[in-house]
Amino acid sequence: MVNIVAYTFDVIFYIGLYAILTLSLNLQFGFTGLSNFGIVAFFMIGAYTWAVTTMAGAHPIIGFIASMISAGIIGFLISLPALRLRGDYLALATFVFAEITRLIIMNIKELGGALGIPFVPQIFSMQNLEREIYIILNVIIVYLVFVGFLVMTYLLLHSPFGRTILAIREDEEAAQAMGKPTVRYKSQIFFLGSVMCGAAGALYAQYLGFTGVDLFTLTVTFSIWIMCIIGGSDSLLGAPVGAAIVELLSRSLRVAKDYFSLPIDPNNLMFILTGVLMVIFILYRPTGIVPTVRVKLRHRIDKV
């Protein structure tokens, strides 16, 4: 018997988790124009930092902060050499960084190597609680963190800092001509985005009670980009909307497999479908769903 309540909340948990990651990409790519193709690396650094610090006996709050800071600092350092160059250098540098981080962690025995780290400490104990309660508590935590980051991003965008990064996205040379140190702004945004990924990584590792290199492949980065583009890259609401659409699609394919005999493996089909969907969106709706719907609604209201 499938536990429907637990399953539903599990889906909701993952939507929240991906929404945090997508929000970080929205901030970096949608609002600042930085192409980060190494999202998964900072996610992974967060997860492993959580595992290492809490297993060493650190308080969960300390572990959480450590995850955010380590991912943030590494993101900041990684972005520095590439930020002065054209956008594709940053894309390539982060891309290569993500693959290399995975390779390095896979070859460190102390971090579990290719097998990963089992029995990672959790915020709520899985043994003492019923499964539904355990998942619901985690859902609450994830959405608290997500709303926290959402509010932070909102306030940031409506401050002088936010107007500067929008200016950098629109025309970096003009922003420089206005006397703005654009590289400093961009590296700060990269730091913030990586902090969010680190937080998501910590939440992920503690939810699963496990962390391993196989969880953090290139496909995660790809999924986050799809969510960002489908939802709407320069819209705050785009992050949860995109995350929900892609996650629900992926889950419904997996469920459909149990009821219909699909000729295609659902995991393969998922990536083929979302990839095609992404190319179609880039071709016909590069702004994403949320801004498109908003424009349509405004037209309708104007008519009324």
Place this chain on the structure above:
Amino acid sequence: MVQIDILQLLVNSTLTASIYILSTTGFALVYSLERFPNIAHIQFFTLGAYSGLLAVNSLNLGFGGALLLGFLLSGLLAFMSNYLVFKPLKDRGANLVYLIVASVGYGTVLMYTLQQLYGRDIQIIRHFFFPLTVGSVRFTLLWVYTILFATSSSLLLHLLLTKTRIGKAVRALANNPQLAMASGINPNRIAGIVWFSGGALAGVGGVLQGMNTRVVPTLGLELLVPTIAVAVLGGLGNFYGVLGAAFVLGFAENFSVPILLSLAMPTDLRFVIGYVVVVAVMTRTATAKPIRLRISNILRQNVYG
């Protein structure tokens, strides 16, 4: 103490460099023309390996047939990719990042389609190559073929680029698209040729690498980091840079193996060199004038007085 056989290392490095030349040339050529890094390019390499599998194991076409099929299928796929995905995007004025995102998405579609068709399992191309021993150096006939193909194809490409009208048109389009089009060069035809030949070379590389190791859907992905590193070190989009950079990286990776072994570290860490190269080149480009500019300045001062 780890035994170091310099000659064996030299042969291994040349083999690695040859594979890198085949995998990166198309990436660099397409970059020079289209001005974006096509991440999906590495999947043309994977398709090559699978067409080798198809040709040898299912169709019994032998080694030559495998190479031909890899060449044709990957070239055709690359040509179609440009026609169906990237050209429409460019025509709609998609910016650089969207093109990269689309190439990542498209590459994932290709990889999972191959995984769907052939499964995730490791497969072996059943074609035996005679092992050879010269002195203390051990290699197979396949290595000889790989090195021969890499050298002859780069030589052919060099001749194509410098001696023919098509090559002239490619260089003109890469340098100044507006001027080239004003001179009556058809950019679509040239782009088609460049995409086809780039994909075809990667396909041949895939067949050779698949025969040398094994065939898995992630075969291309494993080579993504070195491919990007070679392209960046060669000066993104520079064909001749690729040739030099492939050797630099091939030698660096192979010569780091005995060093890593003597430090009791896993040899997989040799791929970290690729990342170090990328970062080093970017730091250098960001902080100083490009090396080529410096050399030309020195030449100008010394030669022309």
